[in-house]
Amino acid sequence: MxxxxxxxxxxxxxxxxxxxxxxxxxxxxxxxxxxxxxxxxxxxxxxxxxxxxxxxxxxxxxxxxxxxxxxxxxxxxxxxxxxxxxxxxxxxxxxxxxxxxxxxxxxxxxxxxxxxxxxxxxxxxxxxxxxxxxxxxxxxxxxxxxxxxxxxxxxxxxxxxxxxxxxxxxxxxxxxxxxxxxxxxxxxxxxxxxxxxxxxxxxxxxxxxxxxxxxxxxxxxxxxxxxxxxxxxxxxxxxxxxxxxxxxxxxxxxxxxxxxxxxxxxxxxxxxxxxxxxxxxxxxxxxxxxxxxxxxxxxxxxxxxxxxxxxxxxxxxxxxxxxxxxxxxxxxxxxxxxxxxxxxxxxxxxxxxxxSGDSAPLLNVERSQVPVTGGGRVETASFHGQTWCVANEKAGEERLTAALDYACGEGGADCRPIQEGSTCYDPNTLEAHASYAFNSYYQRKSRGSGTCDFGGAAFVVTQPPRYGNCVFPTRY
CATH class of the missing domain: 3.20.20.80 (Glycosidases)
Structure with missing residues (x-):
């Protein structure tokens, strides 16, 4: 041999x-x-x-x-x-x-x-x-x-x-x-x-x-x-x-x-x-x-x-x-x-x-340890393995809207806090509202692998996102 x-x-x-x-x-x-x-x-x-x-x-x-x-x-x-x-x-x-x-x-x-x-x-x-x-x-x-x-x-x-x-x-x-x-x-x-x-x-x-x-x-x-x-x-x-x-x-x-x-x-x-x-x-x-x-x-x-x-x-x-x-x-x-x-x-x-600078994930890819952009800010403290789900602003308006509608509808996310007049309505942006809905769905699903995806419209972060005064829950 x-x-x-x-x-x-x-x-x-x-x-x-x-x-x-x-x-x-x-x-x-x-x-x-x-x-x-x-x-x-x-x-x-x-x-x-x-x-x-x-x-x-x-x-x-x-x-x-x-x-x-x-x-x-x-x-x-x-x-x-x-x-x-x-x-x-x-x-x-x-x-x-x-x-x-x-x-x-x-x-x-x-x-x-x-x-x-x-x-x-x-x-x-x-x-x-x-x-x-x-x-x-x-x-x-x-x-x-x-x-x-x-x-x-x-x-x-x-x-x-x-x-x-x-x-x-x-x-x-x-x-x-x-x-x-x-x-x-x-x-x-x-x-x-x-x-x-x-x-x-x-x-x-x-x-x-x-x-x-x-x-x-x-x-x-x-x-x-x-x-x-x-x-x-x-x-x-x-x-x-x-x-x-x-x-x-x-x-x-x-x-x-x-x-x-x-x-x-x-x-x-x-x-x-x-x-x-x-x-x-x-x-x-x-x-x-x-x-x-x-x-x-x-x-x-x-x-x-x-x-x-x-x-x-x-x-x-x-x-x-x-x-x-x-x-x-x-x-x-x-x-x-x-x-x-x-x-x-x-x-x-x-x-x-x-x-080639072309290694960004494509389509339905779940990412981790990525900072929030476009109006959100990330706290700097460590949170011992806790994760959150946020919107991918690069996914585009149509994809984010479709994913948001699913999360708040059939997905069963708690979207009451992002309704007008509620605690997380401001900032009134698609990215902020989608992030809140995606995270609600993600946490309700016990942060299971693949539950922060939404066809490439979301990804996982390891520090808590905040949009305005809205605090994202870690469990429901």
Whole structure:
């Protein structure tokens, strides 16, 4: 078994350093390395590119020996795949998965940091109808890993497409297709729960936008400033189509009582070119989507429905792939051209975000230890871990107003003190009134994680805010 080189220790050190410097509730992101092309650089050069860009996670669509060898001792974590065409054999006989694991996994691990195996990809839409083989194949692959004493180190899952959902709008109504639930969804979720693994999902807001450009705001699809969409089922406000899509999957799992299963977004991206009917495919939109996505993941919290679960995302894709079939967009998702030049320039690490001055949390991000601005003042004494919730004035008037209305309405905040003539009516400003309402809601919810969020309209402070003579309570 190969021993790690000194360079791999350096890579791991800097990876850990970058994680320590990132926000504690931030997620992580990697990149899909597809190779359906005849003009790509050799894997050894690709690994150099990944390292030069600070990319520490990569997802493959197979277990190519040249690629896995090149990734050895690089410090880069890898998700590999057992292709759909092998599902039938993997489901039928564990001796097949024993041999497959030995030849494709255990002989490379741990020099190559294989973190997970994607058993199949979007199997439910596979035209060869391989759905029936999925869960038996997953179980056999896992059993083979256990035989090699690496069952606890390498996760087993399978990426689903959002087409597995019968309903995805609003997010709270998310549900799986009824014909999939008993045969495959429940058994798969049982397996993920039993093995402490996670759901893999491929989510493409581009597809939803291109099909409904007359109904969906482009800003909403690209993580840009927008009024937000209130989910009538759960009262949460969504400021990105991406978050809404992910929460639709979470809601579908919750409807089946699998709230304890987490998720990794194994594919998402935006194309730089498309056919005439692929509305929104452009270099500017791709740069906006992926750039804002990176900032969303590295500086943010979870989704509105799962605020405590950091987002783990793999962008599609590393390169433009000139031999992919289908519409023009399929060949134009890459962040890099085959000559290793960037298709467009976006930050890819928390360090680059900070260097660009663009590391402020995006959208529904809960922040801490931030001073109150715009009319409020902060006392200087220490308050032994007590926290308060205040309005984020940068969220904009529409977002603050919507959040204030929710807090004082369905949220159940005590907003009597900010009514005209009451003790906290002055100063009569949106920020002051919203801060009081948000804090009331936050304290009533026992300062639970995620309860000072309001779709990015609020954040946590560690010293008591005061607007005029209004004192913010610490409990109700």
């Amino acid at each position: 190969a021993s790690p080189s000194f360079s791999s220790f350096l890579s791991l050190f800097f990876t850990l350093l970058s994680l320590l410097s990132a926000p504690s509730n931030a997620g992580s992101f990697g990149i899909n390395y597809g190779r359906v092309a005849n003009d790509l650089p050799p894997p050894s050069k690709v690994v150099e590119l990944l390292k030069s860009q600070g990319l520490t996670r990569v997802k493959l669509y197979d277990t190519d020996a040249t690629v896995l060898t090149a990734l050895a001792n690089s410090g880069i974590s890898v998700v590999v795949a057992l292709p759909n065409e092998l599902l039938s054999a993997a489901a039928a006989d564990q001796s097949f998965t024993d041999a497959w694991v030995q030849a494709n996994i255990s002989c490379y691990y741990p020099a190559t940091l294989i973190e997970a195996i994607a058993v199949g990809n979007e199997v439910f839409v596979d035209p060869k109808n391989t759905t029936q083989f999925l869960v038996p194949a997953m179980k056999n692959v896992y059993a083979s890993l256990v035989k090699q004493n690496i069952g606890s180190a390498i996760k087993v899952s399978s990426p689903i497409a959002l087409s597995a959902l019968q309903s995805s709008y609003p997010s709270s109504a998310g549900s799986f297709k009824s014909e999939l639930i008993e045969p495959v969804i429940k058994p798969m979720l049982d397996f993920l729960r039993e093995t402490a693994s996670y759901m893999m999902a491929n989510a493409y807001p581009f597809f939803a936008y291109a099909a409904n450009a007359d109904k969906i705001s482009l800003d909403y699809a690209l993580f840009k400033e927008n009024p937000g969409v209130v989910d009538p089922g759960n009262g949460l406000t969504y400021y990105s189509l991406f978050d809404a899509e992910i929460d639709a999957v979470y809601a579908a799992m919750s409807a089946l009582q699998y709230d304890d299963v987490t998720m990794v977004v194994t594919e998402t991206g935006w194309p730089t070119k498309g056919d005439e009917d692929e509305v929104g495919a452009s270099e500017d939109n791709a740069a906006s989507y992926n750039g804002n996505l990176v900032r969303r993941v590295l500086t943010g919290s979870g989704t509105p429905l799962r605020p405590n679960d950091p987002l783990d995302v793999f962008i599609f894709a590393l390169f433009n792939e000139n031999q992919k079939p289908g519409p023009t967009s399929e060949r134009n998702y890459g962040l890099f051209f085959p000559n290793e030049q960037k298709v467009y320039d976006i930050p890819l690490t928390i360090g680059e975000l900070r260097d």
